Amino acid sequence: MQLGVFTIGDVTRDPTTGRAPTENERIKATVAMARKAEELGMDVFATGQHHNPPFVAPANPPVLMAAVAAQTERIQLSTATTLITTTDPVRIAEDYAYVQHLADGRVDLTMGRGNTGPVYPWFGKDIRQGIPLAVENYQLLHRLWREEGVNFSGRFRTPLQGFTSTPRPLDDVPPFVWHGSIRSPEIPEQAAFYGDGFFHNNIFWNKEHTERMVAFYRQRYEYYGHGSADQAIVGLGGQVFMARNSQDAVRRFRPYFDNAPVYGHGPSLESFMEQTPLTVGSPQQVIERTLSFREYAGDYQRQLFLVDHAGLPLKDVLEQMDFLGEEVFPVLRKEFDAARPAHVPEAPTHASLVARRAAGEDPVPGGGPDSQAARDRAARGRAARDRAAKDRAAAEEAASRQGTGGTQDPTA
Structure with missing residues (x-):
């Protein structure tokens, strides 16, 4: 189980002081979080991608990832979202391959469509085409990381002719990709089609x-022949705020919850905790709530928490990370790993992906010859050929009847 934190980089006023950090302070605080995550032995630090206030999560996450890579040695660097809909796939292919080299392979991505509608026209895209954009752009990205001299023609960008992205992925093995979604089933379908991970x-x-x-993702992963449903690669998000006792945690977090742009002025904190995975309480409560995720998600590979949102000052964020790294994560790692069956894989790393490539076990997009998907395609092909043969036979019979049916016998 990979355990870590992610940031969405919002610059939000602290409701208890009335002060908002400057963009410079927020950016530097994000780097401090990443260093702290490594110091605490966390497995993953992830950043979102935004292009609009109040967010300063980088418009180009690889810039932040490169800075963090230079200041860390072990932690995996990921994206909470890479905007596959509005970012040029060529740009993604080259930027993240570059960071992959700088970080010695400690890089993966979570593809997503984002949740900010105005971003689409800013980049010349139509939000009504969000799903088709995600499908086509990832199809191209997948090829760019695996092929040279790519020829491509699609609906949403100028054609490519004989294009090779540079640099090539480290060890000729692309970064692992998770596909992130909240509600669109087309995205877990896409993840399953390629044998990639799904992050909810x-x-x-x-x-x-x-x-x-x-x-749904697990069922489709098995359908495409990448493994059994319980071997599918799943990640989950979550959000927490902790204090030594639950009463103090609720008291301290309530003003941030009530005033946060993302969920303030809606349901009460108590209702939100009841209806969603938000956990505000003691470290033990966070442990128990998180372990319960396995009851509805199965054995999964990655758990990331949002801890720096809603205007929380850096000192409180680092306190939350201390709780996670020192008290929560050791228990979660032990319990999740003990419960995971031997046939369920661990989270992919660059080393495991290199070994998979060497063994010739890379997933076949759409399913290899032994998959149910391939059998269904073959059955559809046979049915189509049978229909075509019947149509030809019917057409020939009709033509034959037309050629003889209207002719009069001249001797009659």
């Missing part, structure tokens, strides 16, 4: 919704 936001929806999304 797991913040704003109830567990029943998350269960349906994860179960």
Whole structure:
């Protein structure tokens, strides 16, 4: 189980002081979080991608990832979202391959469509085409990381002719990709098609919704022949705030919750905790709540928490990270790993992906010859050929009848 934190980089006024950090302070605080995550032995630090206030999560996450890579040695660097819809796939291919080299392979990505509608026209895109953009752009990105001299023609960008992105992925092995989604089933379908991971936001929806999304991805992962459903690669988000006792945690977090742009002025804190995975309480409560995720998501590979949102000052964020790294994560890692069956894989790393490539076990997009997907395609092909043969036979018979049916016998 990979355990870590992610940031969305919002610059939000602290409701208890009335002060908002400067953009410079927020950016430097994000780097401090990443260093702290490594010091605490966390597995992953992830950043979002935004292009609009109040967010300063980088418009180009690889810039932040490169800075963090230079100041760390072990922690995996990821994106909470890479905007596959509005970012040029060529740019993604080259930027993240470059960071992959700088970080010695400690890089993966979570592809997503984002949740800010105005971003689409800013980059010349139509939000109504969000799903088709995600599908086409990732199809191109997948090829750019695996092929040279790519020829490509699609609906949403100028054609490519004989294009090779540079640098090539480290060891000729692309970064692992998770596909992130809150509610769109087309995204877990895409993840399953390619044999990639699926990351569910797991913040704003109830567990029943998350269960349906994860179960759908697992079923489709097996359908495409990448492994059994319980071997599918799943990640979950979550959000927490802790104090030594639950009363203090609720008292301290309430003003941030009530005034946060993302969920303030809606349901009460208590209602939100009941209806979603938000956990505000003691470290033990966070442990128990997080372990319960396995009941509806199955054995999964990555758990990331949002801890720096809603105007929380850096000192409180670092305190939350101390709770996670020193008290929560050691227990979660032990319990999750002990419960995971031997046939369920660990989270992918660059080393494991290199070994998979060497063994010739890379996933086949759409499913290899032994998959149910391939059998269904073959059956559809046979049915189409049978229909075509019947149509030809019917047409020939009709032509034959037309050629003889209207002719009069001249001797009659």
